[in-house]
Amino acid sequence: MGMNIKQIKISGFKSIADIELNELAPYSVFAGANGSGKSNFFDALQFISAVISLGATQALRKFNGYEQVHCFKNRASKARTFSASFDLVLDDQIIQYHLKIYNLDKEPKLEERLFLDNKIYMSRKKGEVIFYYIDGDESLRYSEFPSDKSGLMLMAHSSIYGLLSDIVVYRFDPVGAKEPDSSGTDQGELEQHGRNVATMLAGLEKDDDIREQIIEWMELLVPGLEKVATERQKLDGRTIIKFKEQGTKANFPAHLISDGTIYVLCIMTAVLSRSKSLGMTLIEEPERGIHPKAITELVNLMRDNANTEHPIFVTTHNESLIRVSKPNELWLVNKREGKTEIENTPKNFIAQNGLKLDEAWLMNMFDGGLPW
Numbered sequence: 001m002g003m004n005i006k007q008i009k010i011s012g013f014k015s016i017a018d019i020e021l022n023e024l025a026p027y028s029v030f031a032g033a034n035g036s037g038k039s040n041f042f043d044a045l046q047f048i049s050a051v052i053s054l055g056a057t058q059a060l061r062k063f064n065g066y067e068q069v070h071c072f073k074n075r076a077s078k079a080r081t082f083s084a085s086f087d088l089v090l091d092d093q094i095i096q097y098h099l100k101i102y103n104l105d106k107e108p109k110l111e112e113r114l115f116l117d118n119k120i121y122m123s124r125k126k127g128e129v130i131f132y133y134i135d136g137d138e139s140l141r142y143s144e145f146p147s148d149k150s151g152l153m154l155m156a157h158s159s160i161y162g163l164l165s166d167i168v169v170y171r172f173d174p175v176g177a178k179e180p181d182s183s184g185t186d187q188g189e190l191e192q193h194g195r196n197v198a199t200m201l202a203g204l205e206k207d208d209d210i211r212e213q214i215i216e217w218m219e220l221l222v223p224g225l226e227k228v229a230t231e232r233q234k235l236d237g238r239t240i241i242k243f244k245e246q247g248t249k250a251n252f253p254a255h256l257i258s259d260g261t262i263y264v265l266c267i268m269t270a271v272l273s274r275s276k277s278l279g280m281t282l283i284e285e286p287e288r289g290i291h292p293k294a295i296t297e298l299v300n301l302m303r304d305n306a307n308t309e310h311p312i313f314v315t316t317h318n319e320s321l322i323r324v325s326k327p328n329e330l331w332l333v334n335k336r337e338g339k340t341e342i343e344n345t346p347k348n349f350i351a352q353n354g355l356k357l358d359e360a361w362l363m364n365m366f367d368g369g370l371p372w
Helices: 038-054 056-062 151-155 159-164 197-204 208-221 259-274 292-305 319-323 349-353 357-362
Strands: 003-013 016-024 027-031 082-090 093-102 109-116 119-125 128-132 138-142 167-170 225-232 239-245 280-284 312-316 330-336 339-344
Touching: 003 038, 016 038, 016 339, 027 038, 027 292, 027 319, 038 056, 038 082, 038 093, 038 151, 038 159, 038 167, 038 280, 038 312, 038 339, 082 159, 093 159, 109 151, 119 151, 128 151, 151 159, 167 259, 197 208, 197 225, 197 239, 197 259, 208 225, 208 259, 208 292, 239 259, 259 280, 259 292, 292 312, 292 319, 312 319, 319 357
Parallel strands: 027 312, 027 330, 167 280, 280 312
Antiparallel strands: 003 016, 003 082, 082 093, 093 109, 109 119, 119 128, 128 138, 225 239, 330 339
């Protein structure tokens, strides 16, 4: 199975009026100042995922309604419309998916088109969804399909549904992640703020290969750390994380560990628990609280586990993370006249000028994407 994201287009979401990204690497970095729109881009991808898996009405509720979603720089009529398209190769098949949502402020209605190998496969408009044969003739029609629901729901076992319905943005809270998990904590998916990391880690430990990876990566990322493991408490059934450092006999609980260490553990848990399935993992500022030398290993962890079926995108305004990125991985996020713009670093720029990537970035030789 292979995938290549050839193009993503998004229009009409918060500060995003129109953006177009071409040829995204499986591991990609989005750099820019606070307020430039990095988080809005991630939120737009997660909004699309919610629309496809839940429907537009529930997705809008999840994102706190029209006022929190619409592009405030567009005129009123255009602001009520959201659109997105994906052009990619998945399972060795060329896929183009186009989504448009009208009436965001009232009763949202979807229009969709899905092309497989450049031939129409599915279309939906108003209250119907139509599927087509390879020769373009109509094969199946759902004439009373809910107008706010995605036609991809009828293709729940397809690769495109698997990819777009599982897009998660992680904004980890190290303080909350240190707290013990209750006995009833969800074990199926790492919570977006990382607050069930102990329970998720307990599940990952059952896989011998993953358990070894966890120990190896933690030793690389946190020098002096010898062991990390979970323990279920007998009295209340809560799951806690325990650590052991070199030269010490006793384990100590998570609330005594640094925020940076628990942050690394959250990132590692997200990456290792998700990377073997279809979807996208989006991580906000993975470098927070982490020593610059450890950032190199952290990037290696994410890059090694990012793949064509499960891209990993991160936001940053940290020069250490930029330094260990590659030119084709780096995307510059700027806001001009209130609108977010995203563009890749110029091709062959670094090789031609003999500069390190972070040096050229900090000298503003890419015209933007700076941390201030």
